[in-house]
Amino acid sequence: MMEELDYSAYGSKVYxxxxxxxxxxxxxxxxxxxxxxxxxxxxxxxVDNTFVIDGREQTVPNGVAHFLEHKLFEKEDHDAFDLFGAxxxxxxxxxxxxxxxxxxxTTAHLHESLDVLLDFVFAPYFTEKTVEKEKGxxxxxxxxxxxxxxxxxxxxxxxxxxxxxxxxIDIAGSEESIQRITPELLYKVHQTFxxxxxxxxxxxxxxxxxxxxxxxxxxxxxANWPVRPLPKHTFAPTDPKGQDVIAFNTLTMPVARPKAMxxxxxxxxxxxxxxxxxxVQAVGLALEMLFDDTSENYLQMYNKEIIDDSFGFGLEIxxxxxxxxxxxxxxxxEAFADAIIAILRQANEELExxxxxFESIKRGQLGRLIGCLDSPEQIANRFSGxxxxxATIFDEIESLSQITFADLKAALTQLVNEKxxxxxxxxxxxxx
Amino acid sequence: MDIQLVAGVDLHIIPTKQFKVTRILVDFAxxxxxxxxxxxxxxxxxxxxxxxxxxTQTVLARHLTSLYGASLSGYVSRVGLAHTVRVKLSLINDQxxxxxLFERGSALLKELLFNPLVDxxxxxxxxxxxxxxxxxxxxxxxxxxxxxxxLRRLQQAYYQMGAELKRPASGTIDEVRALTRDVVYQAYQxxxxxxxxxxxxxxxxxxxxxxxxxxxxxxxxxxxxxxESLLYHQASRPAPVVEVEHQLLAQAKLDxxxxxxxxxxxxxxxxxxxxxxxxxxxxxxxxxxxVREKASLAYYASSSLRPFTGQILVETGINPVDQERAxxxxxxxxxxxxxxxxxxxxxxxxxxxxxxxxxxxxxNPNVLAQARLTTALMGIELSTGVEEKLRSVxxxxxxxxxxxxxxxxxxxxxxxxx
Numbered sequence: 001m002m003e004e005l006d007y008s009a010y011g012s013k014v015y016x017x018x019x020x021x022x023x024x025x026x027x028x029x030x031x032x033x034x035x036x037x038x039x040x041x042x043x044x045x046x047v048d049n050t051f052v053i054d055g056r057e058q059t060v061p062n063g064v065a066h067f068l069e070h071k072l073f074e075k076e077d078h079d080a081f082d083l084f085g086a087x088x089x090x091x092x093x094x095x096x097x098x099x100x101x102x103x104x105x106t107t108a109h110l111h112e113s114l115d116v117l118l119d120f121v122f123a124p125y126f127t128e129k130t131v132e133k134e135k136g137x138x139x140x141x142x143x144x145x146x147x148x149x150x151x152x153x154x155x156x157x158x159x160x161x162x163x164x165x166x167x168x169i170d171i172a173g174s175e176e177s178i179q180r181i182t183p184e185l186l187y188k189v190h191q192t193f194x195x196x197x198x199x200x201x202x203x204x205x206x207x208x209x210x211x212x213x214x215x216x217x218x219x220x221x222x223a224n225w226p227v228r229p230l231p232k233h234t235f236a237p238t239d240p241k242g243q244d245v246i247a248f249n250t251l252t253m254p255v256a257r258p259k260a261m262x263x264x265x266x267x268x269x270x271x272x273x274x275x276x277x278x279x280v281q282a283v284g285l286a287l288e289m290l291f292d293d294t295s296e297n298y299l300q301m302y303n304k305e306i307i308d309d310s311f312g313f314g315l316e317i318x319x320x321x322x323x324x325x326x327x328x329x330x331x332x333x334e335a336f337a338d339a340i341i342a343i344l345r346q347a348n349e350e351l352e353x354x355x356x357x358f359e360s361i362k363r364g365q366l367g368r369l370i371g372c373l374d375s376p377e378q379i380a381n382r383f384s385g386x387x388x389x390x391a392t393i394f395d396e397i398e399s400l401s402q403i404t405f406a407d408l409k410a411a412l413t414q415l416v417n418e419k420x421x422x423x424x425x426x427x428x429x430x431x432x
Numbered sequence: 433m434d435i436q437l438v439a440g441v442d443l444h445i446i447p448t449k450q451f452k453v454t455r456i457l458v459d460f461a462x463x464x465x466x467x468x469x470x471x472x473x474x475x476x477x478x479x480x481x482x483x484x485x486x487x488t489q490t491v492l493a494r495h496l497t498s499l500y501g502a503s504l505s506g507y508v509s510r511v512g513l514a515h516t517v518r519v520k521l522s523l524i525n526d527q528x529x530x531x532x533l534f535e536r537g538s539a540l541l542k543e544l545l546f547n548p549l550v551d552x553x554x555x556x557x558x559x560x561x562x563x564x565x566x567x568x569x570x571x572x573x574x575x576x577x578x579x580x581x582x583l584r585r586l587q588q589a590y591y592q593m594g595a596e597l598k599r600p601a602s603g604t605i606d607e608v609r610a611l612t613r614d615v616v617y618q619a620y621q622x623x624x625x626x627x628x629x630x631x632x633x634x635x636x637x638x639x640x641x642x643x644x645x646x647x648x649x650x651x652x653x654x655x656x657x658x659x660e661s662l663l664y665h666q667a668s669r670p671a672p673v674v675e676v677e678h679q680l681l682a683q684a685k686l687d688x689x690x691x692x693x694x695x696x697x698x699x700x701x702x703x704x705x706x707x708x709x710x711x712x713x714x715x716x717x718x719x720x721x722x723v724r725e726k727a728s729l730a731y732y733a734s735s736s737l738r739p740f741t742g743q744i745l746v747e748t749g750i751n752p753v754d755q756e757r758a759x760x761x762x763x764x765x766x767x768x769x770x771x772x773x774x775x776x777x778x779x780x781x782x783x784x785x786x787x788x789x790x791x792x793x794x795x796n797p798n799v800l801a802q803a804r805l806t807t808a809l810m811g812i813e814l815s816t817g818v819e820e821k822l823r824s825v826x827x828x829x830x831x832x833x834x835x836x837x838x839x840x841x842x843x844x845x846x847x848x849x850x
Contacts, residue, residue: 302489
């Protein structure tokens with residue numbers, strides 16, 4: 001049965017179904033669009049290096065999820081990339097902390113492209129030789145990240161926030177950890193996490209829903225699915241109270257200007273996905289009121305040259321953890337840290353002072369969310385499956401419009417705690 | 433839909449029901465030789481920071497937020513020999529917002545462009561001081577992006593002594609530092625008075641209402657400052673200029689600049705697009721498959737076409753010890769391209785990929801606006817039948833053009849570990 005979610009205010013409908021093999025499918029037709037964008041996601045990312053399968057706990061080296069993502073395209077006698085290419089489709093993949101996604105966009109041959117996507121993601125092929133070769137490529141990638149001051153700043157901050165957890169490790173792993181990856185290991189991980197029941201497919205753009213479902217069903221019927229237990233994700237921060245946060249650290253490397261980041265680790269639990277979504281949106285609005293360029297705080301920091309246009313902030317939330325970051329290039333990293341922490345310390349009072357901006361800020365956020373409706377990619381990529389209980393972008397808009405000023409204060413009270421704050425600086429040599 | 437508002441100021445409207453956001457792009461273009469990129473970079477910055485009515489960026493940001501999170505940006509760019517200052521405003525369309533946002537957006541544009549925060553001596557002193565410092569900071573930080581840095585150094589090595597394009601489009605730190613608020617104000621006034629202006633509006637709009645609103649901006653007539661083509665040419669070099677710089681990095685960057693006699697909108701332009709797609713412009717390219725994938729020699733290996741300067745630029749990120757092998761292998765790809773050593777399957781994939789890219793672009797309002805702007809600056813019509821033209825490029829066309837590629841400059845950002 002296909003469920004039909006009617007979002008008439010935006011002239012849109014989302015079609016949803018779960019196949020017999022467990023694969024969740026969401027479809028959003030977008031009239032007038034030439035292209036179709038499809039993204040297939042598994043609930044498995046870089047932090048999932050321990051998990052339970054068949055009642056046994058398994059540990060895998062850092063960087064496996066990302067390595068698997070790279071290697072999945074290559075098959076015995078062809079590369080899935082080339083198949084997409086022959087169809088004129090544009091394909092890609094990416095790995096995050098808790099998910100791995102495979103995607104394509106196309107303006108023709110949708111059926112064939114969809115088959116290529118489903119076929120290559122579900123049918124692995126790894127050999128000693130290809131795995132060894134990939135270590136060179138990924139080693140280069142890791143080196144490139146090591147040269148990026150932005151990445152070092154971000155990873156340094158995460159290292160302070162989660163000193164005992166895999167979140168602090170680069171998604172690609174380390175040059176050392178990837179050496180321990182073998183074909184057997186990749187097969188094992190694939191078998192565990194790349195089961196339809198652990199995955200979802202989102203397709204948006206030029207499409208006919210009934211047709212897509214039919215095609216996906218056909219493809220999945222042809223595949224012979226052995227019944228296997230679904231894996232149990234065991235990743236959770238080592239210290240659930242976040243008392244292991246390291247307050248401060250610096251890194252010296254050749255940069256033109258110092259870069260500073262403040263991190264704030266949250267430890268909230270949520271009743272369900274929609275509750276989590278509401279929290280994210282409330283924190284998003286609250287941080288905007290306190291820190292974005294409409295705020296007095298921003299202007300003061302800007303005029304004191306503590307921040308510049310590179311200043312940015314945000315909350316990131318994934319399965320099992322969430323944290324906020326505030327970063328800027330600045331010639332005065334300590335003043336930056338002091339200013340941000342001072343605002344967070346009295347967040348609720350500060351919010352109260354900016355209260356008259358609430359409606360306007362909310363309208364602005366709504367407008368930006370509505371703006372995402374122009375992009376099939378953004379609509380599909382925003383979809384976070386279980387994390388927000390299958391909320392689509394339209395549900396996000398609806399949820400956002402219900403948020404009150406009181407929600408902001410409640411969310412900030414939950415999030416902010418001085419003991420879970422950290423500062424990290426990337427400094428040029430001879431900085432004083 | 434193209435309308436001349438006054439002499440030298442043109443409006444281009446692309447009405448479409450497809451998008452919920454309407455984009456207004458105002459482009460000021462001056463001949464490179466007559467413009468200071470540094471001063472204009474600051475102008476672009478100042479125009480979107482504040483105005484006489486919205487005196488701080490906070491007040492301006494609040495106003496934008498109240499317009500359903502309208503987004504505003506100002507930046508400089510380059511189209512061949514034209515230096516451009518661009519101001520872009522994006523708004524939810526009136527149908528979705530259920531209010532007259534477009535009208536309020538147009539009023540805001542008018543305020544920002546024509547009523548900046550100034551006193552008798554130029555741009556407001558404090559605002560100027562901050563934006564000058566910020567621009568310097570931004571330019572400094574660019575040097576931390578090593579891929580971008582290497583590419584800019586390659587371009588500087590490529591251009592001949594005295595060429596206008598040797599000056600970076602966004603200016604230089606030293607120049608920005610030496611500027612004063614009155615000089616920048618004069619650059620602003622010259623821009624407003626003499627630049628060729630093109631306004632592009634893409635969205636679900638009523639063309640008559642848009643025309644009226646844009647007429648109300650009240651631009652004065654001007655003569656077209658572009659008397660000659662925007663395309664840049666320079667004499668070929670017998671041997672490439674080679675420059676090397678050492679920095680403490682994990683990864684080295686090796687970039688190569690080739691001259692390619694195929695320019696925007698010329699007959700062989702579409703062939704050049706396919707050539708570039710095959711060399712390094714698509715994931716199915718020779719650089720990607722042979723240098724990155726097969727030889728496992730680079731994390732990235734790609735090429736890009738510069739149709740206004742007649743160039744193809746190759747960029748790679750490599751292990752420092754591999755630099756000689758990498759250069760050989762890159763040059764081998766160019767030789768193979770000229771010799772037709774690529775498979776039919778690969779050739780078809782690249783072409784189909786480019787067709788897909790083109791059609792996909794039709795769904796992207798920014799791509800639509802850019803394309804209209806470029807053709808307007810060049811004084812030509814938008815190309816039609818692009819898919820057909822791409823598909824009809826032959827292997828022979830590509831080989832012939834590849835034979836005319838000439839390596840002109842090499843830049844190596846060498847990485848040495850201590």
